[in-house]
Amino acid sequence: MMTQTFKRLTWFNQINVYLISTPQGPVLVDSAAPGMFGWLVKSLRQVGLTPAQLAGVVVTHFHIDHVGTAMALQKCGVPVYALAPEVPILMGEVPHSGYGGTAGKIMLAAERLLFGNPSFSGIRSLSVGQKLFGTQWRAIAAPGHTPGSLALYNEDTGDLLSGDTLVSDFGCPRANLSFFTPDRDRLVESALNLMALEPKYIHPGHGKPLPLLAYAKVKEQLISKSSR
Numbered sequence: 001m002m003t004q005t006f007k008r009l010t011w012f013n014q015i016n017v018y019l020i021s022t023p024q025g026p027v028l029v030d031s032a033a034p035g036m037f038g039w040l041v042k043s044l045r046q047v048g049l050t051p052a053q054l055a056g057v058v059v060t061h062f063h064i065d066h067v068g069t070a071m072a073l074q075k076c077g078v079p080v081y082a083l084a085p086e087v088p089i090l091m092g093e094v095p096h097s098g099y100g101g102t103a104g105k106i107m108l109a110a111e112r113l114l115f116g117n118p119s120f121s122g123i124r125s126l127s128v129g130q131k132l133f134g135t136q137w138r139a140i141a142a143p144g145h146t147p148g149s150l151a152l153y154n155e156d157t158g159d160l161l162s163g164d165t166l167v168s169d170f171g172c173p174r175a176n177l178s179f180f181t182p183d184r185d186r187l188v189e190s191a192l193n194l195m196a197l198e199p200k201y202i203h204p205g206h207g208k209p210l211p212l213l214a215y216a217k218v219k220e221q222l223i224s225k226s227s228r
């Protein structure tokens, strides 16, 4: 049995991508923000890889700071995967699910102005419960932040890649109830579902990885929100 190792490649602990070993080759989880392809190439080089050696890139959701270099990777022949509900959004067939509140509307307008309305072709679909690339990493649905947000859980090691559902930016563990999340009730439900898996470690899309224990207070707050 191969060792199911993975590595975090981080941009100042603010933006994380993860490199997981699979029998089919290294797979990237998330692809950072637009303009970060140079950073990604350099980070991959430091672990002895080139983009073309990747067997795939799995994006946890369609937000721009997670799919920023995915088109460049596609051009290197790397297939891009997302959970089924996210695929039509990435392909431009279904509109962006928006961000919450007025601040979110302004943010989305600014994003459109800067980056246009990117649409991908040929995104491959993952289903809930699917094990990825012959590993123990399983696709878990975590809707709320976006309709098809994905987390990956490795039941052998207890590691959870939580995408933007549970984050720890600026050292502070939290569920992502920011204006970037339009459906906060579903986010609360998803965050509690992820914690119920009892992962040993939570590796977020933003911030430092932390043990589940660090999220104890977050869990209490979420439970009180969900029982209101």
Ligand SMILES: [Zn+2]
Pocket (backbone or CB within 6 Å): 061, 063, 145, 164, 180
């Ligand atoms: Zn996001």
